[in-house]
Each structure stands twice: as structure tokens, then as C-alpha cells.
Amino acid sequence: MQIACKIRRQAIGADxxxxxxxxxxxxxxxxxxxxxxxxxxxxxxxxxAIQRNPLKKLATLRxxxxxxxxxxxxxxxxxxxxxxxxxxxxxxxxxxADASSLKKGESLLDTVLTLEAMKPDAIIMRHASSGxxxxxxxxxxxxxxxxxxxxxxxxxxxxxxxxxILDRKGAxxxxxxxxxxxxxxxxVARSNIHLLSRFxxxxxxxxxxxxxxRELESLAPGIRRVARIExxxxxxxxxxxxxxxxxxxxxxxxxxxxYILLYQLTPERLRMARxxxxxxxxxxxxxxLEIDDxxxxxxxxxxxxxxxxxxxxxxxxxxxxxxGPNATQSGAPQTGEGPNAAD
Amino acid sequence: xxxxxxxxxxxxxxxxxxxxxxxxxxxxxSGGTGSLALIGVRRRGVPLxxxxxxxxxxxxxxxVPVGTLDITLYRDDLSTVGAQPLLQSSEIPFIVDDRDLVLxxxxxxxxRTARAAMNALFDLGRPMRIRLCVLVDRGHRExxxxxxxxxxxxxxxxxxxxxxxxxxxxxxxxxxxxxxxADRVQDSPPGNRS
Numbered sequence: 001m002q003i004a005c006k007i008r009r010q011a012i013g014a015d016x017x018x019x020x021x022x023x024x025x026x027x028x029x030x031x032x033x034x035x036x037x038x039x040x041x042x043x044x045x046x047x048x049a050i051q052r053n054p055l056k057k058l059a060t061l062r063x064x065x066x067x068x069x070x071x072x073x074x075x076x077x078x079x080x081x082x083x084x085x086x087x088x089x090x091x092x093x094x095x096x097a098d099a100s101s102l103k104k105g106e107s108l109l110d111t112v113l114t115l116e117a118m119k120p121d122a123i124i125m126r127h128a129s130s131g132x133x134x135x136x137x138x139x140x141x142x143x144x145x146x147x148x149x150x151x152x153x154x155x156x157x158x159x160x161x162x163x164x165i166l167d168r169k170g171a172x173x174x175x176x177x178x179x180x181x182x183x184x185x186x187x188v189a190r191s192n193i194h195l196l197s198r199f200x201x202x203x204x205x206x207x208x209x210x211x212x213x214r215e216l217e218s219l220a221p222g223i224r225r226v227a228r229i230e231x232x233x234x235x236x237x238x239x240x241x242x243x244x245x246x247x248x249x250x251x252x253x254x255x256x257x258x259y260i261l262l263y264q265l266t267p268e269r270l271r272m273a274r275x276x277x278x279x280x281x282x283x284x285x286x287x288x289l290e291i292d293d294x295x296x297x298x299x300x301x302x303x304x305x306x307x308x309x310x311x312x313x314x315x316x317x318x319x320x321x322x323x324g325p326n327a328t329q330s331g332a333p334q335t336g337e338g339p340n341a342a343d
Numbered sequence: 344x345x346x347x348x349x350x351x352x353x354x355x356x357x358x359x360x361x362x363x364x365x366x367x368x369x370x371x372x373s374g375g376t377g378s379l380a381l382i383g384v385r386r387r388g389v390p391l392x393x394x395x396x397x398x399x400x401x402x403x404x405x406x407v408p409v410g411t412l413d414i415t416l417y418r419d420d421l422s423t424v425g426a427q428p429l430l431q432s433s434e435i436p437f438i439v440d441d442r443d444l445v446l447x448x449x450x451x452x453x454x455r456t457a458r459a460a461m462n463a464l465f466d467l468g469r470p471m472r473i474r475l476c477v478l479v480d481r482g483h484r485e486x487x488x489x490x491x492x493x494x495x496x497x498x499x500x501x502x503x504x505x506x507x508x509x510x511x512x513x514x515x516x517x518x519x520x521x522x523x524x525a526d527r528v529q530d531s532p533p534g535n536r537s
Contacts (some may be wrong), residue, residue: 046413046430055466060416241526316430323421 019313025137025144026151026317029194030213037162037195040316047312047319048089064322065067067120069095069112070147071127076307077147077156081124084314090322093120102343112136115180119152121322131188143321151185156280160190160310162283164302165196165238167309168278172196177275178204178232180263181242181290182211189242193219207242207263208254229263236273240280241265242292256289262290266292270300278302346504346521352497354480355516361494362391365476366398368492369445376405378441378471384448384460385413385431390511391478392447410435412446417459439468445492449507451477454488479518481505 022038043183066085070078078094085092095115106114108127115123122143125133130150137144147152161327165172177196179324193203197220204224205212217223226232244259265279273315279291281300287293296303353361356396373379376399383392389411396407412501413431415421424469457475464470477491481499497505497520504521 043430046432049432050416053470058416058466059462060421218413319416319430334407 001329001340011075011112012145021097022320024321025133025146026155026321027133027137027144029155029158029191030153031196032155037159037198040159040313040320041163041192043164043316043320044159044309044312046161047315048167050315051308051312056087057089058087059089060319061085061088061322064090065093065119066090066318066322067093067115067118067123068292069115069123069125069127071095071097071108071111071132072148073097073123074126076310077126077154080307080310081145081147081167081314084311084318088315088318088323090121090318093118108132108135109139112140113316116140118143122318142254145321146319148187150187151190152187153191153194154187154282155191156310156313157188158195159317160313161192161240161280161282162195162307163309163313164280164306166277167261167305169237172199172201174200175202175237176204176235176274177201177238177240178206178233179242180186180206180229181244182205182217183242183246184211186242190219193223197222201238204232204236208259210254229265229269229285233269233272236277238278238280239265240268240282240290241272241295243282243284244286246286260289264288264290265293265295267294269299270295270298272278275342276300278285280306281308344523344525347524349503349520349522351517351518352505353495353518355510358478358494358516358518361397361478362394363402363441365478365494366395367402369474369476370399370403370405373443375467376403376407377399378443379405379474380408380410380437380439380442380444382410382412382435382444382446382460382464384446384456385433386512387449387507387509387512388412388447390509391449394505395417395447395476395529408437410437412460412463414456414459414463417454417462419459433463435467439470441471442468444470444473446475447477448475449478449494449509450505451475451480451488451490452483452505454484457488457490463528478504479505 028315068078068081080091112123120142122145123136123140124145124147125136127133127149130152132149133144133146146153146155162172169175179189179192197203201221204226205216206226206229212225217225277300279295281291281303283303285296287290287296295301366427370376381392381396383389392409396409398459399405400408411434413433415430444464446457449455463472474491477490478494480490480493480496482502499505502523506519506521508517509515
């Protein structure tokens with residue numbers, strides 16, 4: 001599913017024109033252009049500043065409604081989106097897997113059509129099946145934001161990770177990025193690989209063989225798979241530890257003790273990376289499993305900044321998908337505002 | 344519809360003199376510049392605010408801080424303007440609490456920008472006072488807002504446009520009055536009338 005993309009000229013004030021790359025849905029990083037990613041990150045910086053205001057709530061999206069459709073349990077992503085909506089003044093309606101008619105056998109299509117019939121201005125969707133957000137976007141008129149679909153993509157996580165890297169490193173271009181863990185089942189890793197490789201980052205994947213299959217190399221050019229974590233961390237600027245999903249540990253091939261022994265991110269191992277390397281984790285953390293307390297709470301950890309940046313990224317995204325005049329019509333080029341329109 | 348120039352409202356020299364006068368007025372009527380700060384409203388309010396601060400430094404030897412405000416998030420017409428909203432950063436390098444603030448903008452028209460700017464400032468704190476300084480007041484207010492400091496007043500019709508050009512953005516200083524003119528279907532030449 002391609003993101004409908006139009007470059008639209010916008011007039012600010014009397015005569016200045018600025019190009020704002022606009023898109024209707026956010027389904028994945030893969031279908032975004034580099035320009036669109038940069039644009040979203042730039043705009044997110046403005047919302048970062050708002051997180052520091054004494055009064056953080058805006059009325060910008062007053063009267064708008066955003067549906068949060070969480071077909072799969074989620075705490076932090078849901079709260080982050082709900083808070084982003086609240087800070088922009090939008091109302092939210094929440095559909096949660098355990099309390100919905102999904103349990104009564106309603107199809108995904110019927111559920112999203114029902115949500116759309118309540119006339120929200122956007123639908124934020126989390127689903128256990130890869131491609132669920134694309135499926136919904138192809139059938140709905142309302143903008144769809146993918147909040148994680150199966151093992152496919154989690155675009156807002158990759159954007160908030162990029163924003164965190166941008167803050168700490170000054171740029172996201174040409175960094176050495178090491179991702180450790182269950183890459184094969186991680187939509188976070190997949191979105192991050194798409195995003196960071198676009199900016200010339202050299203990506204190293206590390207983890208148990210069954211979690212780092214050769215196919216991952218085809219995601220982007222130049223991806224390395226390295227077996228030993230000590231080698232994988234060599235010269236890393238950014239280290240990303242993924243959450244080990246406990247249910248996958250039951251596979252007889254791998255025990256938790258073995259994972260800790262071979263892949264846990266410890267202070268000793270982190271010393272292989274550059275001295276100014278930063279540590280990211282999408283959360284929620286299994287302390288003592290994929291990451292040691294001393295790393296999670298150490299000076300190189302940006303894990304809480306990631307959470308704060310998540311708000312900024314989601315506010316920027318909601319503002320651009322819901323704040324404009326075209327929330328319910330596709331992106332036909334429109335005329336810029338007239339001179340002296342605001343004043 | 345096309346836009347035609349009607350007349351020049353201010354030349355570069357007149358604009359400079361007007362800004363000098365406004366700077367004097369602001370200092371005179373502020374009862375001390377200790378807590379005074381200027382807030383330029385993006386875009387053309389920003390260079391104007393810097394010029395006011397510059398002339399205050401020159402004639403009064405005072406350092407008046409200048410902030411920059413983008414009011415996009417506070418506009419009341421976001422869902423009706425015909426373009427994707429594009430945000431620019433607001434940079435206010437001082438605490439607004441208990442400050443004597445002067446909002447600086449190029450044109451005062453409906454008053455909606457000033458309203459939005461005040462809302463934005465209140466999200467940052469509780470200023471002691473907010474006053475408004477504009478280069479041109481063109482009338483047609485839609486809100487109970489007036490400027491404390493006005494460079495010049497121009498009588499306009501709703502179809503007219505006051506265009507302020509500043510050298511920092513437009514390469515030259517001047518204020519023009521423009522008009523929107525409907526494109527008429529060409530009349531037939533007089534000789535062909537029967």
C-alpha cells in the first residue's frame with residue numbers, strides 16, 4: 001500500500017512559499033520518502049519544545065475525534081497516543097481488544113467500518129496481524145495511523161527513536177547502529193532498519209540464529225549479521241536492545257539463561273561500543289534479561305527520553321494528518337491561503 | 344482574480360523613521376525597560392522586533408530581549424485554510440512570567456493573529472502586561488483588540504491587501520497597498536456595437 005503523497009505548496013503570510021510534503025496515512029516507514037521522514041522529525045522538534053511549557057495542552061485539534069483501535073494489548077503506545085491527542089485538544093474513543101466485540105466474532109473490516117461510521121478524524125490502529133493497517137486504510141476514507149501491525153512495522157516507534165538519536169548525536173546520517181535481540185519478530189527493528197538505512201546508517205544485527213535469519217539482509221543494503229555481541233557492538237554509535245518476548249523463550253531451542261549469557265546488554269559489553277554510544281530500548285524492558293540494570297539506568301541510556309519523544313512525534317503526526325483542512329478528502333492540491341488571511 | 348499595486352503606503356525611509364518613532368514610544372510609555380521584552384510574530388514581525396530592539400539599544404543604551412512566536416498551533420482557522428499547516432519554531436529565550444511584553448507584527452487587520460499570539464504567550468506563563476505594536480493598522484477588526492503602538496493607519500476595503508516588505512525577507516523595505524481585481528470578460532470593441 002503506497003502512501004498517497006503530494007507535494008503541496010503552501011503560502012505563509014503574503015508571499016512566502018514552503019513545501020510541506022503531505023501524506024494521508026502513516027502505515028509504515030518503508031513507504032515514506034526521506035523528505036517526509038525529515039519533515040516529520042523537524043516538525044516533532046517543535047512539539048518537543050511544547051513538552052517543556054508550563055501549560056502543555058493546546059486547543060489546536062479541538063472538536064476533532066481520534067479513534068484508538070487497539071486490537072492487541074498495548075499500554076505505552078496507547079497512552080502515548082491518547083496523551084498526544086489530549087495535548088492537542090482532540091477527543092479520543094477507545095476500542096480495546098479484551099472489551100470489544102472482536103471476542104464476539106466480528107470481522108476486522110466490520111469493526112473498522114463501525115468505528116468509521118462514528119466519524120472520527122483519524123484511526124490509530126494496533127493489530128496482531130501484519131498488514132492490518134494497510135487493509136483498513138485501503139477500505140476507509142479516514143486517515144489511518146499504524147501503531148504496530150504484527151511483525152511488519154511500528155513507524156512511530158522508529159520516528160521517536162530517530163528523534164532521540166538526532167537529539168543526542170546531532171544527526172542521524174552515517175551512524176553505526178547495532179540492534180540486538182529477536183529481530184525476525186520485531187516490527188520495531190524492521191521500521192528502524194527502514195528508517196536508519198535511508199540515512200546511510202550501517203546496521204548490524206545480532207541475536208540467536210533463528211531470530212536473525214539471512215532474509216533480513218534484504219531489508220536494506222549493507223546490513224550485517226554478527227553472531228557475537230562483543231563483535232556486533234564494536235564501534236557502535238547507537239545500541240538498540242529489543243524486548244525478548246517471553247512466550248518465544250519457550251521454544252526449546254533457547255533458554256533464558258542462555259540468552260542472558262550470550263546476548264544480554266551489560267556494562268562490560270557496552271564498553272566495546274564507542275564511548276559516546278547511546279542505548280535505546282522500545283520498552284517495556286525485561287530487566288536482567290535483555291538488558292542489565294546498570295545499562296538501563298546508566299548515563300548512556302536514553303530510554304526515558306524515548307518515551308517523552310514519543311509524545312512529540314505523535315503530536316506532530318496527528319497535527320499533520322488531522323489538523324489540516326483535508327482530513328476527509330484525498331490530497332488534491334489546494335490553493336494557499338490568501339494574503340493577510342490570518343491578519 | 345489578479346492582484347494589482349494601488350499605491351505605496353510607506354517608502355523605505357518612511358518605514359525606518361516610523362520604526363524609530365515606535366521604538367521611542369515604547370520606551371517612553373513603559374516606565375523603565377527593566378522587564379521589557381519584544382515578541383516578534385512570525386514572519387515579518389520578527390525582523391521588525393529586532394529593528395526596534397536595535398534602535399532602543401542605539402538611543403537608550405538598553406538591551407531589550409527579543410523572542411519569536413509562531414502562532415500556527417493557536418489559529419482558529421486551521422480547518423478552513425486551504426493548505427497543509429506547516430509549523431515553525433517559537434524561540435523565546437526568557438521567562439515570560441512578570442515580563443512587560445510587546446507583541447510586534449507587521450499588519451493589524453482582524454485581530455485574530457493577536458488573539459492567537461496572546462493565547463500562545465499564556466501557555467508559556469503569566470506576563471505582567473502585553474501590548475501590541477504594529478507597523479500598519481488597516482482596520483476591519485473582528486475582535487475587541489487595538490494596538491498600543493501604531494506606525495501608520497490605512498483606510499482599506501476588504502478586497503485590498505496591505506503588503507509589508509522587509510529587507511531581511513523581501514530584499515527591500517516598503518509598504519504597498521494592493522487590490523484584488525476580478526478578471527473581466529473582455530468587452531467587445533466600441534466600433535462593433537450595433
